[in-house]
Amino acid sequence: MPHVAFIGLGRMGHGMAGRYLDSGFTLAVWNRSRAKADDPIARGARWAASPADAARDADAIVTMVADDDASRAVWTGKDGIIETARKGALAIECSTVSHRHAVDMARDLTTRGLRYIDCPVTGLPDAAASGKLTLLVGAEADDLEAARPFLAPLGATIRHFGTVGAGTVFKLINNLMGAVQIASLAEGLRIAEQAGLDMPLVQQSLASGAVASPQVVRHSARMVARDFAGASFTAALRHKDASYAMALADNLGLDLAVARAALDIYARATAEIPDEDEGRLIDLIRATPTN
Numbered sequence: 001m002p003h004v005a006f007i008g009l010g011r012m013g014h015g016m017a018g019r020y021l022d023s024g025f026t027l028a029v030w031n032r033s034r035a036k037a038d039d040p041i042a043r044g045a046r047w048a049a050s051p052a053d054a055a056r057d058a059d060a061i062v063t064m065v066a067d068d069d070a071s072r073a074v075w076t077g078k079d080g081i082i083e084t085a086r087k088g089a090l091a092i093e094c095s096t097v098s099h100r101h102a103v104d105m106a107r108d109l110t111t112r113g114l115r116y117i118d119c120p121v122t123g124l125p126d127a128a129a130s131g132k133l134t135l136l137v138g139a140e141a142d143d144l145e146a147a148r149p150f151l152a153p154l155g156a157t158i159r160h161f162g163t164v165g166a167g168t169v170f171k172l173i174n175n176l177m178g179a180v181q182i183a184s185l186a187e188g189l190r191i192a193e194q195a196g197l198d199m200p201l202v203q204q205s206l207a208s209g210a211v212a213s214p215q216v217v218r219h220s221a222r223m224v225a226r227d228f229a230g231a232s233f234t235a236a237l238r239h240k241d242a243s244y245a246m247a248l249a250d251n252l253g254l255d256l257a258v259a260r261a262a263l264d265i266y267a268r269a270t271a272e273i274p275d276e277d278e279g280r281l282i283d284l285i286r287a288t289p290t291n
């Protein structure tokens with residue numbers, strides 16, 4: 001059976017690693033904090049002492065960590081994957097990283113004989129655990145073909161945007177637009193509250209009207225109910241994605257006013273509530289004094 005090394009067992013990675021076990025792969029796992037590996041180990045995964053140890057003999061190495069720094073640490077840092085990965089192994093980066101990082105990492109890992117694919121995903125942790133993620137790929141066509149058996153457990157929808165880095169470009173656009181939508185929703189709800197509207201009616205109308213994106217449907221219900229329980233994407237991760245998107249836009253010579261405003265408000269959220277659900281942004285807006 002093909003051998004996968006899976007690095008990063010956070011909210012998303014835990015479920016994704018489980019999909020390789022569900023699908024009968026031989027799996028080695030590593031996470032910075034060991035306790036999150038208890039469940040995959042109980043299900044038959046090998047605990048690796050380091051990313052380098054996990055990558056030994058792997059046909060594919062899949063990473064799902066927080067950001068550029070975490071990605072750099074596990075691929076090329078001390079005891080990193082690159083120390084043991086065999087030539088020709090697939091390097092599949094599922095973390096949302098910056099475009100610059102994806103391109104630089106691809107160059108470094110390809111020089112050392114790996115086949116790099118950027119493969120950020122959309123979908124919440126429940127989609128990760130049930131193999132229903134959408135995979136946003138940047139890769140050479142033959143590398144993607146070689147990677148398909150290792151992507152199949154994660155999700156059936158694979159969107160190939162172009163060469164390495166292209167999947168990340170799309171992911172950053174997607175998540176920047178998500179930041180704008182959620183910030184705008186929070187401000188719209190704040191106006192409605194201040195004006196004394198019937199909030200359940202407002203929520204129902206937003207969720208069935210012309211602005212009813214999946215983001216608005218999901219977050220309007222949570223914001224109006226003031227209930228942020230369950231699967232979450234944190235304020236810090238949303239801010240990270242929006243800042244990577246803005247760095248990409250800057251590199252392309254674009255000045256984006258709406259996106260910059262959303263980035264500012266997520267910077268505030270990250271300073272005050274980094275590990276809370278991103279929808280709690282509305283609490284900051286509620287706490288802003290009126291004129």
Ligand code: NAP
Pocket residue numbers: 008009010011012013031032033036064065066067069070071073074094095096097121122123124125232233234237241
């Ligand atoms: P998370 O629960 O916060 O997990 C982050 C993971 O990164 C953990 O395994 C953490 O290890 C590891 N990590 C952080 N800094 C590290 C470092 N310096 N060295 C090594 N490992 C490090 O985040 P998540 O929600 O699973 O998100 C993971 C990635 O998926 C992010 O890039 C995020 O943007 C993306 N994403 C998330 C969602 C979502 O709905 N949550 C959806 C799509 C994409 P510890 O356990 O030791 O802290």
